[in-house]
Amino acid sequence: MSPEERRAFGARVAQLRKARGMRQDQLAAAVGRTASWVSQVERGIQPVVRLDVLQLLADGLGVSVQTLRPDAPPPSRSASAPSDQVNDLDRVRLTLSGHPALDAVLDEHPAVAVPDATELAAAVAELWHLTHSARFAELGTAVADTLSRLEGAVRTAAPEQRPGLQLLLSQAYQAVAAAFVRQDEADAAWVAADRAIRAAEQSGEPLHVFAGTYRLAHAFVRLQRLDQAEHAAGKGATALRSYLSVAGPPSPEALSVLGSLHLVLALAAARAGQREQARKALADAREVAAQLGEDRNDFNLEFGPTNVEIQAVSAAIDLGDAGEALDLGQRIDASRLSPERRSRLLIDLGRAHAQRRHLGEAVDCLLQAEELAPESVRSHLAARSAIRELVLLAGRNAPPELVKLAKRANATG
Missing domain, CATH: 1.10.260.40 (lambda repressor-like DNA-binding domains)
Structure with missing residues (x-):
């Protein structure tokens, strides 16, 4: 503009x-x-x-x-109207609906089972692999079975096995929450994150409680409940920082969680148009990342110096600072991060170019993002909005590759 x-x-x-x-x-x-x-x-x-x-x-x-805005394209359907397309995670949504193990509620004397914890751990690791790869259709198939087995196992295993199984259950629900956020299914992400926090608390692993809180705050951001996102992430960051100040040298895992909470605070502030608060939260995250000194993937958060700069790009776009976003993006080497995270950076750079009316550069970024993680581009609200804006900008002169991309992403109108 x-x-x-x-x-x-x-x-x-x-x-x-x-x-x-x-x-x-x-x-x-x-x-x-x-x-x-x-x-x-x-x-x-x-x-x-x-x-x-x-x-x-x-x-x-x-x-x-x-x-x-009279020149805006009319939507093909209301943003709140139900889609006639099957979402990749519809089956997972059904799995989350209602109590996760009603049979166990009715069984007063369940037989003690000996679950294969190693096999269940591998199944949870696969859920995260699919989430980081933005392979949501495959994830939807795998989640229902894994959650069902874990929910049964935590109720029938011997008491000494239950904390470890609760931890696996929390990690599985965190993967589900992360996937739902990335597909803009924030209400389901809220449910999954809440279950992840409860399972983590029962496991006796407090840092996983904070990681679940991070997932919950992201769900609030997607729901435009920015005050709730700030409350959840802010309380988490304050409590964790206070604990670390008296607990001796912080572990890398604790730093990863703390830095991630600062990043979601930056995201919420940027979405609210709170420029100074967003910059303060990013500065806090950069401080933690410098203390960490490397890119890590503790709790599947992918926190580190690189991810902080990726989030800085996203915050700049939300604040309308497309030039700053592009300057930051040019300095980022995200090659060691997951396909989903690299794709998200390219989507954000495409959004920045769209704000600057750089049609060719924007389309190129979005096509690269699609090559890395096709389902991410097809399902991500910000990507589809950017594609629609580019179609509007190009008008009748829209290049064929943009028209085809818009059709693949269902972003033609």
Whole structure:
């Protein structure tokens, strides 16, 4: 958006808000932002270039997206309408529905079983491998069986085996939560993360409780419950930092969890348009990453100096700083991270190029992301929004590769 376009857009938002008799803080609450963010939008300072944020504003004002931005493409269906396509994780959603082991509730004297903990550990490791590879269709098939066996095992194993099985159960639910977040199924991610936290607490492994809290905060961000995300991650970071200050030299695992909590705080602040808070949380994460000194994958968090910079790119885009995002992205070597994380960086760089109206560069980034993790691009809301924005930008001159990408991602309208 040019400065003139931002001012015209902001004036339209202010006019529609006043016509509905809403204050800025009321609109902010409706869209999960701050009153300061709404004020900056109305004054033409804060650009609104993402279609998902545009949709939030339209919903908060009770108007169509086209009323706010006449050149925006009409959606093929409402963002809240049920899809006629089968989601890769639909079977997992059904697995999460209701109590996980009703038979055990009715059995007053269950027979003691001896589960194969080694085999179950391998099954959980495979869930994480599929999640990091963004192979969600395969994950959907594997999860239902693994969760069923683990939920049964923790109820029928000998008492001395149960803590280890509860830990595996927590790790499995964390994988499920992470996958649901990446497919923008945040309500299911909330359920999975909550179960992960409970299982981790029963396992006696406190750091896994904090890792589960990180997953929960991410679900809140996707649900636009930014205050809940800040509360969950903020309390977790404060408690963990306080403990580490008196517990002697921190372990790498503890640093990984602490740094990850700071990253989700940065994400929530950026989504709320809170620039200073986002930068402070990123600075805290960089400090922890420097103390860690390397990229690690403790608790499947992939935390380290590289991931901090990847999240800094994402935060810059959410704050409308596409130029800063591209400058940061050029300095990142993500080759040692998972395909999903590398794909996400490319999606974010594509979004940044789209904000700058760099059509060719944006399409190239998104095609590279699709090559790394096709299901991630097809299912990720931000990727699909960026593709729709590029189609809008290109109009009738859209290159064939963009048109084909839009069709593959179901982002044609």
